[in-house]
Amino acid sequence: MRHFRHPLTLLAFAGLLVLAACGRGGGDERPPEPGDRAVARVQNQTIWASDVKREAVAQGLVGEGEPLDVTSDLFRRVLDEVVDQKLLAREAERRGLDNSALAQRRLEATRERILGDMLVENVVNGAISDQAVQTLYQEQLRLARTSEEIRVRLILSRTRQEADAVIGILGQGATFEAVAQERSIDEATRYSGGDLGYSTIDVMPQAYANALRDAPAGTTVGPFQTEGGWAVLRVEDRRRESPPTLEQARPQIVRYLTYEGVRQLLEELRGKAEVEVLLAADDRQAQEPASAPAVAAPAPAAAPATQPAAPAPASKAAP
Known part of the structure; x- marks a missing residue:
């Protein structure tokens, strides 16, 4: 009997439904990345080493630029989780759980998140050059000399x-x-x-x-x-003050440059797009969607044994 190594997040599950939905036509056996390696197959769908590495990065088990040895215990553990995820996604498809309007909305939201991440990888991360890292590092060195x-x-x-x-x-x-x-x-x-x-x-x-x-x-x-x-x-x-070496400072500098790149990209996209927020600033009467969990009404307070008479309403002055 199989046992799950780690609980699955809804986001990871929805993401795999997106991937499964995209691969219903039989799948593409070409490596998704140069030098990639097939490491498992689930119901005729190939799992590549890059799939396992991506899951390990998503869980924070390895860094984006760190290697993950396919012979390591960590790789085998994450591979087992990816297999379990794909089995769950296929079973959800078999039961038709991906056909409801709510499922389609959630799948689309996950697809958009993945595409946004890919845009960042291609546009922002691609613009982070060694020269940009070196320039910011030298600026930090200049400031450190005054400390x-x-x-x-x-x-x-x-x-x-x-x-x-x-x-x-x-x-x-x-x-x-x-x-x-x-x-x-x-x-x-x-x-x-x-x-x-x-x-x-x-x-x-x-x-x-x-x-x-x-x-x-x-x-x-x-x-x-x-x-x-x-x-x-x-x-x-x-x-x-002893400043860190370039290699020690590189991860923090890359994170900063990535954040700045995403901020500038979003500023540019918002400047070109028409975005209309439909909620008023003082909108306090917005209803929860039907799928929101119901909130139990508070129990009525017990009435006192002897209730005082209600005060008479104040008389209104004639207009």
Whole structure:
């Protein structure tokens, strides 16, 4: 007996109905992509390696540009899901579930979504060149050179008196790390000697940023009050922020360029198209479609044992 590895989303199911409906004529045995490979056949319909890769990408199991080895356990698991999906789609067709008006509307909506994705792949993604990625990366490098990272250690106390005592102990020659482990109330850092690691001024709480803005490496700052207590800081190091490499930054840059490309494409298409929204801004009486789940009416409140008489309506002044 077969068991489903993962529950199917309605969107994935509808998408497969679209594909199944398009392939009723017997299917095309030509590889959909150059170098593609047939990996299974369900009732004379071929499943290609690219079909499995597309499903894995849709589930977020691999990235768009990442390889998926056909011999891997992940590939076999996703292949099994694609087979199950196609079997469900064929059974839905056999029962005529794709013939209703609602099914046709949902299938068309999925078809439009797929075509929109393909337009983005062809128009937007095709315009994202290595030169565009390199240009944006250099701009980010230029901005990063103006940022400075600071490595800080923290001793957090409950009161000003406790914080002053910490300053006294440090003045007697005790190491900051040892005092942090013994006296700091910040459980997240005390066992690492109060080490907060490297960060930039702009992401620090305002009280920390104000205290550290001009403090050189090797100095102790504080005590000053914060939301968590009274803080004493030691500036371990100051350095220019280390930017990511081009390869590290590439996925984020590509996502940004894709978003910008889609935004510009939609602006252009909306500028050419006639779009009319039929709902008024204050339309509060819109009815749910007949397919919407019914909302149970609230149960009437129990009447009190003795109901007070209703007040008489206020008399209206004659016009």
